[in-house]
Amino acid sequence: MRSHLLTVCLSSLLLLVCSSFAMAQASFNTDPIIDWPMREDPNLTPIEPEAIVPQEVHDLWLKALKQPELELRLQVVKSIKDAAEKQVKGLIEIYGSQLRGLAQNKDTVKPLAMATVQTLIALDDKAAADILLTHNKTGKTDWVLLTDATLARWKVSAADDLWISRATNPAINWSVRQSALEQLAITAPDKAQSQLRQLMSEKSLDPLLKLASAKALGNIAQRGLVGDAQRLAKGDLTSRLMAVACLKSHDSDDAFAVAVSLITNRDEDHAVVLAACEYLLDANPEKLANHANTLIKSRDASIRRVAAQSLVKQISSSRVTPLASLLADAHPQTRVQVRNDLIELARQDNLASPIKQAVLNVLKQSAWEGQEQAAIVLGKLDVKTAVSDLFDVLKSAEREEARIAAATAIRWLNVSDMRDPIFTYCQTLFTGMKKNTMSPHALELAQLIQWLGDIQYEPATNFFIEFIPKNICPSQAREAAVWAIGKLGPNDKTKKLNNKLMGRVKDANEMNPESTDVQVAAMVTLVRLGQARLLSSLFNASQDSMMMLDIHVVEMCKAWSESLEAGKTFVAPKTDPAILSGWYLQPDKMPSND
Numbered sequence: 001m002r003s004h005l006l007t008v009c010l011s012s013l014l015l016l017v018c019s020s021f022a023m024a025q026a027s028f029n030t031d032p033i034i035d036w037p038m039r040e041d042p043n044l045t046p047i048e049p050e051a052i053v054p055q056e057v058h059d060l061w062l063k064a065l066k067q068p069e070l071e072l073r074l075q076v077v078k079s080i081k082d083a084a085e086k087q088v089k090g091l092i093e094i095y096g097s098q099l100r101g102l103a104q105n106k107d108t109v110k111p112l113a114m115a116t117v118q119t120l121i122a123l124d125d126k127a128a129a130d131i132l133l134t135h136n137k138t139g140k141t142d143w144v145l146l147t148d149a150t151l152a153r154w155k156v157s158a159a160d161d162l163w164i165s166r167a168t169n170p171a172i173n174w175s176v177r178q179s180a181l182e183q184l185a186i187t188a189p190d191k192a193q194s195q196l197r198q199l200m201s202e203k204s205l206d207p208l209l210k211l212a213s214a215k216a217l218g219n220i221a222q223r224g225l226v227g228d229a230q231r232l233a234k235g236d237l238t239s240r241l242m243a244v245a246c247l248k249s250h251d252s253d254d255a256f257a258v259a260v261s262l263i264t265n266r267d268e269d270h271a272v273v274l275a276a277c278e279y280l281l282d283a284n285p286e287k288l289a290n291h292a293n294t295l296i297k298s299r300d301a302s303i304r305r306v307a308a309q310s311l312v313k314q315i316s317s318s319r320v321t322p323l324a325s326l327l328a329d330a331h332p333q334t335r336v337q338v339r340n341d342l343i344e345l346a347r348q349d350n351l352a353s354p355i356k357q358a359v360l361n362v363l364k365q366s367a368w369e370g371q372e373q374a375a376i377v378l379g380k381l382d383v384k385t386a387v388s389d390l391f392d393v394l395k396s397a398e399r400e401e402a403r404i405a406a407a408t409a410i411r412w413l414n415v416s417d418m419r420d421p422i423f424t425y426c427q428t429l430f431t432g433m434k435k436n437t438m439s440p441h442a443l444e445l446a447q448l449i450q451w452l453g454d455i456q457y458e459p460a461t462n463f464f465i466e467f468i469p470k471n472i473c474p475s476q477a478r479e480a481a482v483w484a485i486g487k488l489g490p491n492d493k494t495k496k497l498n499n500k501l502m503g504r505v506k507d508a509n510e511m512n513p514e515s516t517d518v519q520v521a522a523m524v525t526l527v528r529l530g531q532a533r534l535l536s537s538l539f540n541a542s543q544d545s546m547m548m549l550d551i552h553v554v555e556m557c558k559a560w561s562e563s564l565e566a567g568k569t570f571v572a573p574k575t576d577p578a579i580l581s582g583w584y585l586q587p588d589k590m591p592s593n594d
Helices: 002-026 055-064 070-085 091-104 110-122 126-137 141-153 157-167 174-187 190-201 207-218 226-232 237-245 253-263 270-283 285-289 301-313 317-328 332-345 349-363 368-380 384-396 400-413 416-433 442-454 458-465 475-488 498-506 516-528 532-540 551-566
Strands: none
Touching: 055 070, 055 091, 070 091, 070 110, 091 110, 091 126, 110 126, 110 141, 126 141, 126 157, 141 157, 141 174, 157 174, 157 190, 174 207, 190 207, 207 237, 226 237, 226 253, 237 253, 237 270, 253 270, 253 285, 270 285, 270 301, 285 301, 301 317, 301 332, 317 332, 317 349, 317 368, 332 349, 332 368, 349 368, 349 384, 368 384, 368 400, 384 400, 384 416, 400 416, 400 442, 416 442, 416 458, 442 458, 442 475, 458 475, 475 498, 475 516, 498 516, 498 532, 516 532, 516 551, 532 551
């Protein structure tokens, strides 16, 4: 009975506590490339459970689909769609036959038929392709717009003739014609070429439909459109976009010349320049790279990004510096892309040295964006000679992003001569943030503390112990320090910390709750200090003292502890499936995870 009550108690807290644990990890809000050993050594995050719908619910839904009540069947069909979107497996095998029968039954009222087709689409039930095509052939706007994209994705070739007919029929409404052209761009049937060329030349046709025609034709025709493109390139904005679109599959010097003329026109609209750049990037990146030095100065972030990609594709030592300059780009996607590309390119022996020098130059500049990305690159490339420059950034950068990246890089580089200066700097930071839980330096301090703990820097033992009390400083730095104590291992000082660490684990003060992440770090450290036996008491704790702890994390910690003791590699235990509930139709008494 006691075990059952504990399970019920802990299960009732699971959603709240899991959310708390997930939120704490997300609170770092740092670049994903920046790792946090205190969260990964060991990784105690519970494995995401598989979502299931109990058989008792399936039985009810199957019976309900055979009932005459419209609302009942409609709600069950929507429930099946919701289950599919929640990644529940095996739904086609259970419901596919009934849903297909319902969708093709002429007596099924339209709202139910449409809801059923939506569910079949969500299930990705390709066996329903003919049913979707039948509804699409009605030509009714709602059915067409519901099924068009799926028919194209499923490569239902029988729909091509429908799309060609609709695209060229001026009596059809705009949205249906636009959809038809979009699907032809995906399926690219060769037989549509003549009709699409005719649409491109229709003066009275809506500009967006003309552009859609050019895009579809460009995905089909591999030759014969350069003359059209040259003519269109001299027209209005839509015409110039069409010029680039219709050349999509062309591979000739004349076609490249059209695109180059557009990207070198200083007065050209950014949308046209971007389209031309994307075409050249795929068809002839060298042509684009020749103009990259100008394009990377564009005000348009997408143009700068594509120009950077061309430099990567056609990299040489002379192109490293302009590429590295984009580490300081104003757009985060561009600078992260360039950072990752430089790390990969540095694997080439002839590029390693120029890349390291160019990146170091960016680090020494004042832009925080460049400092952040350059620090990460230098750390990943193990440029140990850059550590003093990284320390300068750590101490002087105004933006937190740059300081965190510099601290992380210093940790990665692991230069022994930096241990004492870093420890002294940590002490300075800690003095400034005591009692200031909003300190902007908590994350870089956490990175540095993790390094000192990882290298078992014993002079920091007393310093780490200062972080144990609650509210002494931001929780991220406290979590790192508590974790670092465990990395130091048992010694005369750490052996006396059992009560303090268990105090953090069991802290359940509702008005002033302990950080869940500090509690988890304390559990890990207790294990490393040889006190795993203390954790078993958590399973006999009262409801109040377990309020802030996720039992799944405790179980993971126990499993990890047992692996350590047995000298085995830790393998995270599987979690029980998550039984989904709250459906429109379900049993009065739902099965549980007990």
